[in-house]
Amino acid sequence: MGHTHVTAATSDEGAAVPVTIRDVARASGVHISTVSRTFSAPHLVNPETRVRVLACAEDLGYRPNRAARALITGRTHNIGLIIADIANPFFPPLIKAAESQARHRDYHVFVADTNEDPTAEEELVHALAKQVDGVLLCSPRMSNSLIEQLSREVPLVVVNRQVTGLPCVLMDVGQGARAAIEHLIGLGHDRIALLGGPRSSWTNREMRRAAATAARAGGAELTLLGPNAPTETGGSAIAEQVRRSGVSAVLAYNDLMAIGLIEGLDALGVRVPQEVSVVGVDDIALSRLTRPKLTTVATPTAAAGRTAVDMLLQQDSESPRGARGLGVGTALGVRRTTAQVMLQTDLVIRDSTGPGPQARPARPLAAPLGPDPHCPAGPGTPTAATGDAVAS
Amino acid sequence: MGHTHVTAATSDEGAAVPVTIRDVARASGVHISTVSRTFSAPHLVNPETRVRVLACAEDLGYRPNRAARALITGRTHNIGLIIADIANPFFPPLIKAAESQARHRDYHVFVADTNEDPTAEEELVHALAKQVDGVLLCSPRMSNSLIEQLSREVPLVVVNRQVTGLPCVLMDVGQGARAAIEHLIGLGHDRIALLGGPRSSWTNREMRRAAATAARAGGAELTLLGPNAPTETGGSAIAEQVRRSGVSAVLAYNDLMAIGLIEGLDALGVRVPQEVSVVGVDDIALSRLTRPKLTTVATPTAAAGRTAVDMLLQQDSESPRGARGLGVGTALGVRRTTAQVMLQTDLVIRDSTGPGPQARPARPLAAPLGPDPHCPAGPGTPTAATGDAVAS
DNA sequence: GGTGATCCTGCAAAGGTTTGCAGTGAAGTA
DNA sequence: TACTTCACTGCAAACCTTTGCAGGATCACC
Incomplete structure (x- = not known):
């Protein structure tokens, strides 16, 4: 359909003579x-x-032949990387960091995409299990109990999810959400919406909790909207609801949703940040390219990728798999110490947030709705707010 | 550095009892x-x-244990997918399409990123060779001869590159470039720049050739600028040079570069499309979200992914690898018919192209530089121009 | 010249699975 | 009853590599 076949002449074939x-x-x-x-x-x-x-x-x-070698050594020198959605620009930096870190240790990374589908996740873990020495599970959508169960089949490190007994690397989105809410309150917003992401997302729960606390502390009203698909479509689809809700500021689950929301609001004739302020999460490359440039909570994705690989490889080297040798039984009941690493996030303020209704009376001429607000807005927080990581 | 370790208590470990x-x-x-x-x-x-x-x-x-099974059957039921740059939004749709197609045939896909590095490409092919039944090489940066050589080690299908004797799936960017140039000429542009991509890119050569031909035919002057990195940075870095060159329209190697260029021009105070028109290639999701929305040559990436997987699996099922059995020698010197598929491209006209200098005198008030040109511009081509695929 | 240590190499088992061949017992046919 | 056919199962080799063990050669030393 719509393409032309150009069949070249038959050609001699090197025929993969397998030399052993x-x-x-x-x-x-x-x-x-x-x-x-x-x-x-x-x-x-x-x-x-x-x-x-x-x-x-x-x-x-x-x-x-690495496969044959793996069969006897028990080490494939591969690691699996399971990603919820490769098309989400949040992941590529993580993937690249993981790959480069792995390469330094003479490991290769196999990436697999699950389309945000928990079933696909499970199936992929099974498929990878015997072909890799460990799997990185990024933003999994499975249940915790299933993850635990799978971890008995192959060493697992989990990213953006907290599951007891397993090594995790977490990004402190709670802290980020708090900073974002405080930023908005500082700008004079007192009715704020939180655009939720996938229900099964750990990040989502953390954000919700932190945002609620921060809003309460700052005397603002927080409306929860969601769950939504963590994509542009998810964001633009909810624009109408955002407008009707009457809030003057929105914290979105991620940048993609924030960008979609801005698009959607634009289509409704609602201007950002003049009428509604929008904050995203992730600081994907794209958030610097849209107009207005997106205020967002930067997550340390590359560091997460590196750290996760390190944790996996360390855990792996501790395990007795290599000592299998000839007839040497595998030691059972190993006790393992599992670490959880929390990485900090940073609020980076750009052009999608501006003064809210409570600020306008105070400084009526401060921000006259200029169409090109290139300077970081307002009275509130400085360019970046960082807090201490929170042990959970 | 900046993160807190939360070391959980040691825990019992299921210890991966390998049940055989x-x-x-x-x-x-x-x-x-x-x-x-x-x-x-x-x-x-x-x-x-x-x-x-x-x-x-x-x-x-x-x-x-799939590895052990593979050792004897000679079939891993995996396929490798080597990608120049996962962060380039051009690829995810291709990856997803390939994965879903593979899944239907009970195959799994291992993705690997090369960071546009030819050496990494070669190394990855070697690493994958014994662990997959075939490899999809997407927009490779290696030399053709090296690709041919590697194809003796593992079945290969090449995307966006033409190498004789190997199955290829190509996107007709030549046709797309021609349509883009004709579109620009129709809008009244007679000095056009072509922003080149990586030197080793087949796409790049095809575009250059087609654009040159089309420009000559339309009486326009074509300036070649490049090679450039196929990223936003590559695009914004060359903005100054574009301005100095005095052209009124630009065709960029891909959307990322086009978007970067628009950013760069914006920073220089040059407005798009009022002063310079910009056309990209790929039609990545992002090109609909930037402002102005990008006029671009849409490439059928998903179809390419599907097709490539099909070709690989078909080629694979023809090969005698499976018939290895007990002591059955592998037949040598197989003659193989290799197909090359050319997929069509479409010019989709959005807001980053507008009337050029030769059009303005004719219709002086037609497009008064309104800030929100939501309607597809001008007199030239209709919304989409498609031609016949060209047998090369 | 005998003893031991040091290097290097070969032997053979093992890892988890597939598969051609042969063997078993039961059912069907004459 | 004797013979064939059939459905099922067991045997053992093979895939390609790693590795503990042991043997052979060389050398130094007493």
């Missing part, structure tokens, strides 16, 4: 075990033999 | 081969035995 350790052994006149050692324990083989073997291997184009 | 086919056999009182058949050839085993085995397997939590 045995071929190399034959070619270089040594036993296969010597070839094996040449690659996995070079110091154990005579330098002369080694160069000869390496030359033959090079000649034949031999490459160790 | 042997355990199931013991538990259900049959031979391991029967267990094996229960999973891989159920019709060969007595229904009663089957349910008993399945029950035991379920009980013990047995899952077939």
Whole structure:
């Protein structure tokens, strides 16, 4: 449909002649075990033999079969990375950081996308289980109990979710939400909406709790709207409801939703930040490119990726899997200490937040609705507000 | 640095007791081969035995070890997907389409990111080679000869690159570039710049060729600026040069660059589309969200992902790998017919293109630089221009 | 020249699964 | 009853690699 096939002539095929350790052994006149050692324990083989073997291997184009190696060593040197939605710009920095960190430790990363589908998540963990040494679960949508259960099948590190007994790396969105709410209250907003994300999201719950507390403390009224899909569509779909609710400021579950909301409000003729202020979460690259530029809670995604990989690899090296050897039984009932790391977030103030109704009477001419408010707005918080991480 | 460790108490560990086919056999009182058949050839085993085995397997939590299975069948049921830059929103739709297509065929997709680094590409192909049944190479930056060489190690399908003897799926950006240039010329632009992408990009060469031809045919002058990084940064970095060049319209290598350019021009006080028109390529989701909304050449990324997977799996099922069995030698010198599929592109006209200098005298009041040009501009092409795919 | 230590290499088992072949018992046919 | 057919199951080799153990050679030392 709509495309043209250009079928090239049939061509000779290199036909993937699988060259094994045995071929190399034959070619270089040594036993296969010597070839094996040449690659996995070079110091154990005579330098002369080694160069000869390496030359033959090079000649034949031999490459160790990682699958076979994994079968006996119990280590694949792969790690799995399960992502709720690759299309969400929140994830790529995390993925890249994880990959580079893994590469430094001679590991490879396999990424898989679940489309925010808990069933797909479970299935992917199973599929990956035997092909990787551990799995990073990013913003999972599964139940905690299922996660725990899966963790018995393969070492797991969880990102953006707190599950007891498992290593987690968390981003302190609670702190970020608090800073955002305080920022808005400082600007004179006293009716604020919180646009919720997926119900099963840990981040979502944390934000809600923190925002409620901060609003109460600041004497503002907080309206909960949601749950919504954590996408632009989710944001624009709820614009009408936001307008009707009569709030003057909104904290959205993430940047994508915030951007969608701004779009949606724009379509309704509601201007941001003049009539409604909007704050997002994540500080995706895109939030600097939209107009108005988005005020948002920056989450340390790259650091999260690095940290998660480190935790996984550390946990992995502690486990006795490698010591399996010949007939050596696997020790059971290992006791493991699981760490949880909380990473800080930063409020970065751009152009999508401005003075609210309670500020206008006080400084009536301060911000005359100029169309290009390039300067960080108002009286409230400074450019960035950071607090201490909270042990949960 | 900036994060708090919350070390939970040590906890009991399920310790990944690896339950194998042997355990199931013991538990259900049959031979391991029967267990094996229960999973891989159920019709060969007595229904009663089957349910008993399945029950035991379920009980013990047995899952077939795909790595071991792959070792003997020669089929991993995985496919690799190598991507130049996951952060480029061009790719996620392709990835998702590939994954869903693969899933339907009971395959899993492993995604890997190369950061636009040819060396990383090569290394990843090697790393994946034995763990997947084939690899999709998306917008590779390697040399054609290296790709050919790698294709002897593992079946390859190439996206956005034409390499003889290998199955390719291509997007007709040449046609798209032509439509874009014609659109601009129709709007009255006669000095146009082409912002080049990575030197090693096939897309880049195709665009250049087609744009040059179209410009010559339409009597416009085409300036080549580049190569540039295919990112927003790449686009904004070249804004100054674009201004100095005196062109009134720009066709950028991709949307990211176009958006970056618009940002950069904005910072220089140059307005889009009033002073300079900008066209991108890809039609990423983001291009609908920026202001002005981006005129762009839509590329069929999802279709490309689906098609590529199909081609890979088809090629794979033809290859004799599965027939390896016991002692059956692998047939060599297979002749393979390789197809190349060309997918069409569409010009979608939004708000980042407007009348050029040659149009203004003719219709002086037609477009009075209104700040909100929501209607598709001008006299030129209709909303979408499509041509026939070109056999190369 | 005998003893021991040091290096290097080969042997063979193991890892979890698939699968061709052969064997078993029961059912069907003559 | 004897023979064939059939459905099912067990046996054992094979996939490719790693690794503990042991044997052989070389060398130093007493």
